[in-house]
Amino acid sequence: xxxxxxxxxxxxxxxxxxxxxxxxxxxxxxxxxxxxxxxxxxxxxxxxxxxxxxxxxxxxxxxxxxxxxxxxxxxxxxxxxxxxxxxxxxxxxxxxxxxxxxxxxxxxxxxxxxxxxxxxxxxxxxxxxx
Amino acid sequence: xxxxxxxxxxxxxxxxxxxxxxxxxxxxxxxxxxxxxxxxxxxxxxxxxxxxxxxxxxxxxxxxxxxxxxxxxxxxxxxxxxxxxxxxxxxxxxxxxxxxxxxxxxxxxxxxxxxxxxxxxxxxxxxxxx
DNA sequence: TATAGTAGGTACCTAGAGGAAAGTGACTAT
DNA sequence: ATAGTCACTTTCCTCTAGGTACCTACTATA
Numbered sequence: 001x002x003x004x005x006x007x008x009x010x011x012x013x014x015x016x017x018x019x020x021x022x023x024x025x026x027x028x029x030x031x032x033x034x035x036x037x038x039x040x041x042x043x044x045x046x047x048x049x050x051x052x053x054x055x056x057x058x059x060x061x062x063x064x065x066x067x068x069x070x071x072x073x074x075x076x077x078x079x080x081x082x083x084x085x086x087x088x089x090x091x092x093x094x095x096x097x098x099x100x101x102x103x104x105x106x107x108x109x110x111x112x113x114x115x116x117x118x119x120x121x122x123x124x125x126x127x128x129x130x
Numbered sequence: 131x132x133x134x135x136x137x138x139x140x141x142x143x144x145x146x147x148x149x150x151x152x153x154x155x156x157x158x159x160x161x162x163x164x165x166x167x168x169x170x171x172x173x174x175x176x177x178x179x180x181x182x183x184x185x186x187x188x189x190x191x192x193x194x195x196x197x198x199x200x201x202x203x204x205x206x207x208x209x210x211x212x213x214x215x216x217x218x219x220x221x222x223x224x225x226x227x228x229x230x231x232x233x234x235x236x237x238x239x240x241x242x243x244x245x246x247x248x249x250x251x252x253x254x255x256x257x258x259x260x
Numbered sequence: 261t262a263t264a265g266t267a268g269g270t271a272c273c274t275a276g277a278g279g280a281a282a283g284t285g286a287c288t289a290t
Numbered sequence: 291a292t293a294g295t296c297a298c299t300t301t302c303c304t305c306t307a308g309g310t311a312c313c314t315a316c317t318a319t320a
Contacts, residue, residue, distance in 0.1 A: 019164055019165035019168040019169070020168075020237055020240065021164055021168065021233060021236050021237055021240060022164060022165060023240065023244060024236055024237075024239065024240040024244065025159050025164055025236075027247060029155050029159040031307075031308085034149050034151050034152060034155055035149035035152060038149040038150075038151065039149070047266085047267090048266075048267055048268075049265090049266070049267080059308075059309060059310085060267080060268065060269095061268085061269085061270090061308080061309080061310095062307085062308060062309080063268095064267080064268060064269085065307095065308090071254070071259075072250065072251055072254040072255075073247050073250055073251060074246060074247055074249070074250025074251070074253075074254075075247075078259070080259075080267095083266095084266085084315080084316045084317055084318095085265055085266035085267080085315090085316070085317070085318095086266055086267055086268080086315090086316090087266075087267085088266085088267060088268085095243060095246055095247070095250070098239070098242075098243060099239065101235075102235055102236065102239055103151060105231075105232055105235050106151045106154055106155075106232065107150050107151055107154075109154065109228070109229065109232055110150065110151060110153065110154040112228075113225060113228060114153060114154065116204060116225055117157060117203050117204055117205075117225070119204070120202065120203055120204025120225070121202055121203060121204070123204075124201070124202040124204075125202075129201075129208070129210075130210070161277080161278085177296085177297090178296075178297055178298075179295090179296070179297080182297095189278075189279060189280075189281095190297075190298065190299090191278080191279080191280095191298085191299075191300085192277090192278060192279080193298095194297080194298060194299080195277095195278090210297095213287095213296095214285090214286055214287040214288080214295090214296090215285095215286075215287070215288085215294090215295045215296040215297080216285095216286085216295095216296055216297055216298085217296075217297090218296085218297060218298090
């Protein structure tokens, strides 16, 4: 069903960019967005510092930037509690959750094919062309 | 089927990065790779300049870089014909073609949800929080 | 008194990605 | 003799994503 015909058909919708997925790739797969969405989906509603600690290597500045972007795109819902100390909670939106099957698909492809990529890299590096 | 359980199950495979899809995202969705793979899949085996013209805005330097990377990752097959002028043909590999359903899935999500993202952005911009 | 915790904001800096433009080599067509 | 083709390569330059470090206000705790 999701075969070559789908791909070709979808391509017709945006002939000028030669790739109808460019827009969605920028939204969904720009830097840090997958770990953030993944963590939010995995652990449910959580606070800024929890997110920061779970992702591990992200800096607060960048985490804020990405969360704002995801909020603007409607993928994440931010709830501010005006307390002291301040409390802010982030959760994935319905739109964000609608990516779950896609992410699962991606994870499945990775499980099936990542070792092939590794193998190809090894082959290329041990016997470089020309 | 591809629901929350899949997502969670996949997450268990790489606890340290908090996101099992990071690796595959870098391989498949790094800059220019989707337009290149899309064009290769759409128009079949083709030469460097054809690719260049179809993608439109890419520079030869970057196109070469991305094609090398895709070749190393086993997504693209390069064939060199030592003629004058030189002739090089690129085609998508079997591994690359195995991404087709995933890309179709992505295009489907885009068709269903891109306008929601647009709407969310508009709402955010016309009535910014706080 | 001073320190920690929270959710950021701000200023500064650097590395690296990517663009522009020209060059290359070997041959062909005019 | 000159120009053109192809598939790059090289050089130079810009831009920006992202990192480091420090700052904010307010309170509870030691």
